[in-house]
Amino acid sequence: MPKRPAYSNLVKVIRDGKFVITGELEPEKDYDIGHVLHSAEEMKKTGKIIAANVTDGPQGDAYTCSMVPCYLVQEKVGLEAIWQMTVRDRNRIALFGDILGGAILGLKNLLALTGDHTALGDHQRARPVYDLDSTQLIDLVSKMVDDGTDLEGNEIRGGRPQLNVGCAANPNSNPREPEILKVGRKVEVGADFIQTQTSFDVDDAKEFLKELERFNTPVLLGLFPIKNYGIAWYFNENIPGVSVPKEFLTALKKAEKDNKGNKQAKYDAIDKVNLEFYVPFIKEIKKTTKAAGIHCMAVHYERLFQPLLKDL
Amino acid sequence: MIITKQKDIEEIYDMIKPYSKILVAGCDGCCQPPRSINEAKVLAQMLELKARSEGKELKWKAITVLRQCDDRIAATTLRPFIEEYDAIVSLACGLGVGMLNRIIPTILTFPAQNSMFGGVENNSENYFAEYCETCGECLLGVTGGICPMAGCAKNLSNGPCGGQVEGKCEVGGYIHDCAWVKIWERLKKFNRLDLFTNYRPPRNYRIWSSPRFIHIYESSSNIEEKKKEENV
Numbered sequence: 001m002p003k004r005p006a007y008s009n010l011v012k013v014i015r016d017g018k019f020v021i022t023g024e025l026e027p028e029k030d031y032d033i034g035h036v037l038h039s040a041e042e043m044k045k046t047g048k049i050i051a052a053n054v055t056d057g058p059q060g061d062a063y064t065c066s067m068v069p070c071y072l073v074q075e076k077v078g079l080e081a082i083w084q085m086t087v088r089d090r091n092r093i094a095l096f097g098d099i100l101g102g103a104i105l106g107l108k109n110l111l112a113l114t115g116d117h118t119a120l121g122d123h124q125r126a127r128p129v130y131d132l133d134s135t136q137l138i139d140l141v142s143k144m145v146d147d148g149t150d151l152e153g154n155e156i157r158g159g160r161p162q163l164n165v166g167c168a169a170n171p172n173s174n175p176r177e178p179e180i181l182k183v184g185r186k187v188e189v190g191a192d193f194i195q196t197q198t199s200f201d202v203d204d205a206k207e208f209l210k211e212l213e214r215f216n217t218p219v220l221l222g223l224f225p226i227k228n229y230g231i232a233w234y235f236n237e238n239i240p241g242v243s244v245p246k247e248f249l250t251a252l253k254k255a256e257k258d259n260k261g262n263k264q265a266k267y268d269a270i271d272k273v274n275l276e277f278y279v280p281f282i283k284e285i286k287k288t289t290k291a292a293g294i295h296c297m298a299v300h301y302e303r304l305f306q307p308l309l310k311d312l
Numbered sequence: 313m314i315i316t317k318q319k320d321i322e323e324i325y326d327m328i329k330p331y332s333k334i335l336v337a338g339c340d341g342c343c344q345p346p347r348s349i350n351e352a353k354v355l356a357q358m359l360e361l362k363a364r365s366e367g368k369e370l371k372w373k374a375i376t377v378l379r380q381c382d383d384r385i386a387a388t389t390l391r392p393f394i395e396e397y398d399a400i401v402s403l404a405c406g407l408g409v410g411m412l413n414r415i416i417p418t419i420l421t422f423p424a425q426n427s428m429f430g431g432v433e434n435n436s437e438n439y440f441a442e443y444c445e446t447c448g449e450c451l452l453g454v455t456g457g458i459c460p461m462a463g464c465a466k467n468l469s470n471g472p473c474g475g476q477v478e479g480k481c482e483v484g485g486y487i488h489d490c491a492w493v494k495i496w497e498r499l500k501k502f503n504r505l506d507l508f509t510n511y512r513p514p515r516n517y518r519i520w521s522s523p524r525f526i527h528i529y530e531s532s533s534n535i536e537e538k539k540k541e542e543n544v
Contacts, residue, residue, distance in 0.1 A: 114466055114473040114474065114475075116482070117465055117466060117483045119465070119483045120483070128465075128466065130468070131514070131517065133466070133468040133469055134473070135469075135511060136469065136470065136514045139511070139514070140514075172477075173472075173474070173476065174477065174478050174479075175478075175493060175496070177496065178493055178508070179472070179474075181496070181509050182470065184509060185511045188511060197474060241477040241478075
């Protein structure tokens with residue numbers, strides 16, 4: 001399908017051929033989202049992170065919505081938001097209404113996701129919606145943006161919303177072929193960019209990126225710097241298909257153990273472990289693949305941004 | 313078949329507490345596991361014991377019906393007994409309970425079961441599995457005979473989602489198969505991945521909205537269409 005215009009700065013910069021970095025912000029069960037704005041400010045200060053994803057009820061938990069923090073991040077911090085939208089909680093009518101509302105607020109990027117099932121979250125008795133799936137959500141956005149209509153062909157008054165839409169891909173999927181074919185469907189119905197789940201294996205990531213090349217759509221590879229051993233352990237045990245390399249886990253554990261009681265030394269040691277793992281990883285991806293950039297999911301780990309990204 | 317699960321005895325007893333003479337009706341139709349005359353007797357005895365523990369007498373009779381969801385069969389079987397009892401406990405699925413309430417308007421029929429899903433029995437592995445959600449828009453022809461509505465926790469038309477690991481679903485702790493990985497395997501086997509890669513547009517939930525009716529002798533038209541025709 002022909003490329004739609006680059007409405008967002010993110011897609012403009014990607015199309016200019018620059019290697020881009022996006023970050024991730026996670027509103028939780030918050031009335032005060034100061035931490036989200038603080039994190040966005042730290043991202044902006046790096047001068048490298050050009051946009052940030054704002055999550056939509058990850059793990060199926062009932063969290064502060066994504067749209068309002070997206071708006072505030074753009075308005076108060078001046079960092080472009082990538083609005084994550086899952087099909088778990090809203091039917092096509094609500095999705096349409098929210099997309100139009102978000103577009104009125106000036107949101108320019110939407111990442112279409114299925115969303116973790118309600119059975120995994122903190123309201124397990126909730127009715128999951130899934131009226132559309134994530135591919136159909138991209139179809140909806142395409143119709144709104146390209147044709148100026150809803151799914152039934154009814155016209156939107158006053159012009160077309162201007163958004164670019166992204167989709168997710170999972171490099172940890174096994175078997176991989178159905179995942180690749182599914183990404184193909186999403187590109188076919190109008191995805192402008194792809195952001196992947198986290199990868200810890202550089203060779204595997206390169207192979208995955210190579211397979212995605214056939215879709216001729218920019219890919220941002222997901223990476224997850226980890227700020228303490230507990231998170232790494234949780235991630236390893238609980239996130240589908242993800243295994244944190246043993247050496248990385250051991251190094252984090254050692255960094256914490258060796259520096260018990262000295263907070264600053266512990267932070268330095270943990271940062272060193274992350275930098276030693278990720279700096280060469282990112283360089284390798286940048287040098288040897290056609291990836292459009294990196295999606296850095298270092299949530300609440302702001303101090304790593306500068307040293308991690310300074311040479312990029 | 314309709315897969316059912318019996319309610320807790322306390323819940324059933326709470327429903328029939330105000331009554332002293334009950335008719336417990338099994339069903340020999342498609343409800344699984346079987347809930348026939350023996351199951352009806354056992355349930356009646358348990359209710360009697362429960363009543364006795366509260367110092368009450370409960371008079372009961374256990375019978376079974378060939379198919380509780382067939383109005384003529386159910387009416388003929390139950391009619392001789394209903395005068396003597398002041399409530400019915402049905403061991404059928406929700407269809408049977410609904411039918412008895414309709415054809416026997418003089419007394420209430422209470423459900424002893426929860427109807428779980430339309431499923432099949434896997435005898436070798438000892439389980440019942442959901443196979444059909446009666447969605448009214450059958451996709452089995454493009455999915456290698458595996459239903460993504462009944463088989464996928466997210467009812468995806470364009471799966472799999474990112475929650476499958478080695479072909480197992482994130483819902484339920486990676487025990488159940490991911491329907492979309494199964495669909496992919498099957499279509500690949502028959503060299504029909506063209507069906508897999510096709511985009512399937514949003515479904516029509518209008519036809520899935522309750523209450524649903526289809527005329528027995530005019531299965532292709534629904535009541536609304538008929539009404540429209542009549543108005544014309």
